[in-house]
Amino acid sequence: MIFGYPLLSAAIWLPILFGLLVLATGNDRNAKMARTVALVGAILSFLVTIPLYTGFDRMTSDMQFVEMKDWIIRFNIHYHLGVDGISVLFVLLNSFFTPLVVIAGWKVIEKRVAQYMAAFLIMSGLVNGVFVALDAMLFYVFWEAMLIPMFIIIGVWGGPNRVYAALKFFLYTLLGSLLMLVALLYLYHQSGGSFEILDFHRMAMPSLSAQILVFIAFFMAFSVKVPMFPVHTWLPDAHVEAPTGGSVVLAAIMLKVGAYGFIRFSLPIVPDASHYLAPVMITLSLIAVVYIGLVALTQSDMKKLVAYSSISHMGFVTLGFFIFNAYGMEGALLQMISHGFVAGALFLCIGVLYDRVHSRQIVDYGGVAKKMPVFAAFFMLFAMANSGLPGTSGFVGEFMVIMGAVKANFWYAFLAASTLIFGAAYTLWMYKRVIFGAITNDHVAHLRDIGGREKLVFVLLTVAVLGMGLYPLPFADIMHTTVNDLLVHLATPKVLN
């Protein structure tokens, strides 16, 4: 607690309260009011999270800004919140994106505006809850609750095949979550009646086979969310059908939730199983990096291409986690943040085109640069960042993970580094076909360049992408102690012999 108010609770409940307020403004009758209230709420929610960064003590890996209250006494479940050097970054990332999503949907969303804005605000609060919950049941409640607004967002404002995509998204994630619930119940009884995540970290898990079962249950939950090969198939569908804001949140935030789960649950709770199964995880990650990268190359739909590119980039993240060294771990975390900015930005770019032409197919474009020079410049920057150009945020994380991988095994690094080629190939080839060349059709000939509202969003993201690429220290610095202590924890086996 700082400045006399509970920051983390504010980060969760402020957007939710504003979401309810937006709902109360009624439906389309006064859409303008709904938009304004939503924007104010989103900006306020971002502002309250800033003290988390400025007031953060970088010297310790303990939980900070801790709040603890009894919640369900019967099961010893607490309303226990706190952040460490890892989760604080994701709270900020999430809160940063909420205003962007509100602005991005400002004009585009015309039907049921209040419900749209409210769904995003409520989801933003719930996602913050996922990142700051220190009680496993509290985590689980936020984890599942955030499915509801996303389900509605995809299903109501999505594309033609939205119903299929929404149901697939929900059922896929629910399957993983339910198995995680079983694992949590098991851990609850093993720990003698505690749902505290930190107790889970400390408790002994002597048998390797039990650890492996718990690992698999967590794997089901988190790998679906990341998503890892071969449970990634929901993502292209969900991305393609979701409205722009939904895609942005999916790519920038939701995927991070799964990776965060690995760091908060799988690795520290069952370290021996993590080491034991690391070859499997690394293999799956490399398949994602290489194979999904190749799949991305063949896409004719821009959103699908970026969706596959996300899966490929998230393969880097899981690779970085499971090579168990500081470069890999920090690189993976930086990659998560960077991917949030870059993938979010790319989806916003595609959204800009889609709003004007109503097509996501690459063949429907060509020569956009002649009509939208400013937009083309921004798009260029984000495309470069997606291919990992030095100087952009995309480079930092990938480079560190590759360095870490070299330490572990040359061939891991070799295969992982292939993404620098594939990533550049699919992103820039798409960019070339969409932006350069001759103007192919009337739609493109009538394009208008981006306006002030869109420029604002892109400028903010440009600052983030370039800032992180040129000077990543503020990001790396805050997580350093936590990552080191986590690695020490992981190096200590729980199985004694």
Add this chain to the structure above:
Amino acid sequence: MNLLSSLSPAYAEIFLLVMVCTILITDLFIVNHTKTLTYLLVQLSLLGCSLITVSTHEDGIVHIFHHMFVDDLMSDVLKLLTYLSVSMMLVYSRSYLMARGLFTGEFLALVLFATLGMMVMISASNFLSLYLGLEVLALSLYTLVALQRDSAVATESAMKYFILGAMASGFLLYGMSMLYGATGSLDVNRIAEVIHQGTANKQLLVFGLAFIVAGLAFKIGAVPFHMWVPDVYQGAPTAMTMFIGSAPKLAAFAFIMRLLVEALQPLMIDWSGMLMILAVLSMAVGNITAIAQTNLKRMFAYSTIAHMGFLLIGVLSGTVEGYGSSMFYAVVYVLMSLGGFGMIMLLSREGFEADNLNDFKGLNQRSPWLAFMMLLLMFSMAGVPPTVGFYAKFSVLNAAVQTGHLPLVVLAVLFSLIGAFYYLRIVKLMYFDAPESHEKLYIQPDSSLLISINGLAVLALGLLPNTLMSVCAVSVQQSLLH
């Protein structure tokens, strides 16, 4: 102690019986079509019952009528919840039944008789009184289903209900007589003692137990004794379906507690295995068959079957925590079921039943608030947090993990995943599809207020589930202290 004060644990039952008789007679003189006075009298009697139940509450376990009747914390809590759910059901169904000419004095009197039956079931501690309560309830329910005389479907389902129900009663009685033969007693606690001493013939006991479990499974609609549930749920007027699907589940829980836990606790190993088969089959058949339904009432029927499977998981884990979690599950289920059927009746009009899945299409555009309430109810039934349905599943599964039933728990979560699909489909219809008709919804103020309370309660209890959970746990704990 004088006779009158020694009967105080049964004051509520006596009061209700007197009130039903009074209402039956006064109703003869009320020619008014809307039956407002009778209706108010019924609600007042329920209120009176709750006041009496609260004021006659005593700590500990009190037996009266030569151990036929027991008053403990569990029975008081269950009775209070029964009054509440009956009263909610009356509010929901008033205008629905009035539009169909079924809101008669007989209806109200039968509902109260059924309530009386449930109260006796909840408080019975002897096989005779248990059976007596069960039959008072069952006979009233058969009649209620058949009340719509001119409807062929309703009559058919009443017939099915009656025949299968009578058969189930036969099973129960047969099992009870076996147990009587083996132990020489009909008293719940005495039977437990005799079995515990080990003098009773084990084979005979288990033989009787099998019949008792079959009879119970019939009554709660567990697979493979579930055949009547979909037909009755679909055929009966929605108000009656709501009644069957709500308060009697609480009484059924008490019935299971008295029979299996209090009387036959020493045979737990035997009935636990039987219940496990019933639970797994119910969850499987209920959840999978529900997907294929287009009629909402029939879908709810299969969903009830699946929920009963879940409820049995808590009982079969055989611990006090398990029983407490099952009671919590039953209470939560009743709350959700009331809301679900309430929504059907709310959207129905004279000559039109909103019991088809397509009737919910585009509800979000016609009434965002009602759609939101239904969304909460559906997510709660699917067991998605932060709604209370999640905690019901959570506490039941927790009890099963505690007793080492991990494979069962994994099966249960997989079936609940399948179940999530058809609840999501309703949300999909309401939110993602365009409405089929743009007719204005005429919604009664009392029932729309109630559905709001009902829906928000599902959410509020989900955010703060501690109190209700503890009440259920403590009341089960207290009733098992001997």
